[in-house]
Amino acid sequence: MSKFEYTSEFECSVVELFSYHERKAVVNRLIPPWDDVVVLREPQNLIDSDAEFLVTLAPLVCFRWISKHCDYVKNKQFKDIQITGPFRRWEHTHLFGSNKDGKSYLTDSIEFEPLFSSISSIFTEKLIREKLRKTFSYRHTITKNDIDFIKKQHTDKQFVIGIAGSSGVIGRELTSFLRLLGHTVYKIVRKTAKQRDEIFFNLEKEELTNIPEHLDIVINLAGEPISEGLWTDKKLQAIYDSRVVFTSKLIQAIKKLEKPLSHYINASAIGYYGDRRERLSEDGSKGDGFIADLCQKWEQVAKNDLFPTTILRIGVVLTPRGGALKQFLKFVNLNLGATLADGNQYISWITMDDLIYGITHIIHNRLEGVFNMVSPSPVTQKEMVDTISNKLKKVRILNLNRKTVELIYGRLGKEVLLANNYVIPDRLNLSNYKFYFPYLTSALDHLLGSDG
Structure with a gap:
């Protein structure tokens, strides 16, 4: 024993x-x-x-x-x-x-x-x-x-919250945490609701059914993954429809509710700012490209005058369960971690923990408007892959030049993998939110189990 x-x-x-x-x-x-x-x-x-x-x-x-x-x-x-x-x-x-x-x-x-x-x-x-x-x-x-x-937290109020996109990586984590805090969470699903905690969203009729007696907040995290698979015409249409069309119809369905929401929260992305190297706060103007145009339209259909609205411009979310870090780990573990082009393009990242804490902070403090959901410490792509490699005791030996990245990944490579995103969370900082993992090294120690 x-x-x-x-x-x-x-x-x-x-x-x-x-x-x-x-x-x-x-x-x-x-x-x-x-x-x-x-x-x-x-x-x-x-x-x-x-x-x-x-x-x-x-x-x-x-x-x-x-x-x-x-x-x-x-x-x-x-x-x-x-x-x-x-x-x-x-x-x-x-x-x-x-x-x-x-x-x-x-x-x-x-x-x-x-x-x-x-x-x-x-x-x-x-x-x-x-x-x-x-x-x-x-x-x-x-x-x-x-x-x-x-x-x-300065509130003991428990909300009834509906989450669209609850089956995604962020949605699952947020659902668990909100329930841990005592909130009642319903999953907004597009199939007929079979569970007691599901709300059926009929996209064609723009209707929500099986709703609780009172719904306080709706959080929309739904969207086809942007970085998974090549950007074919079919993929780009799915990315657009799952965000702009879905959100537009969801807003119409919410407007039909007998009791108005107290708060609506909609995801967006820092891709709104495009490929730019300068420091960008929430006041930054829209950039160029498919993602920037997509985010602008996505945010436009989410905004309305009937209930308070918050837009989350989410950066690269770090968790081994999915997204960018999962992809980094896959290659780094094979000693295939690579710099892309010169590796000096900035990545504005946030841990999953700080993302769900930040969203909950916004809910509890009834904060409206646009928020950059990123850590205060962007890093270059080279710093990111080198730090992960060091934590896993692996070697980075590859470098893919710009032409190779664009040849392999097409528009995805140009607009996402090679894009500069030096984005700062000014409004979160001003709201007195405290980041638990503001720096990449300690964040990766926590996420990869390399601390202690």
């Missing part, structure tokens, strides 16, 4: 720390983004309920992990014990305590035994311990940041 422990101190009371772990959707929130884990069944409580997960280790290699909570003592401890999974025995005890200065601590204590004794070698145990260290370093950081963010 082996034992692993990880302890951290928290700037909150033990009551706040324990209560955080009792919140709805906290299980989703604490899964590291580098793990391919799907929550099939959330625990209903920490006292005596089960949780079920689907864990994928590699293509076609997956297993179900079922655990049961027990030994619950309010503000002191709870356990989860493996019922079915990859270990012969797994018992995870969460121990909570108070320090004399009013702070609290959490110790995650795990006793484990591999399923097959033949693999319980020193080498295997070392790998398991390193995996656990990375996991709990991430979990404790998320816990600290979430509690800090929650304590700074």
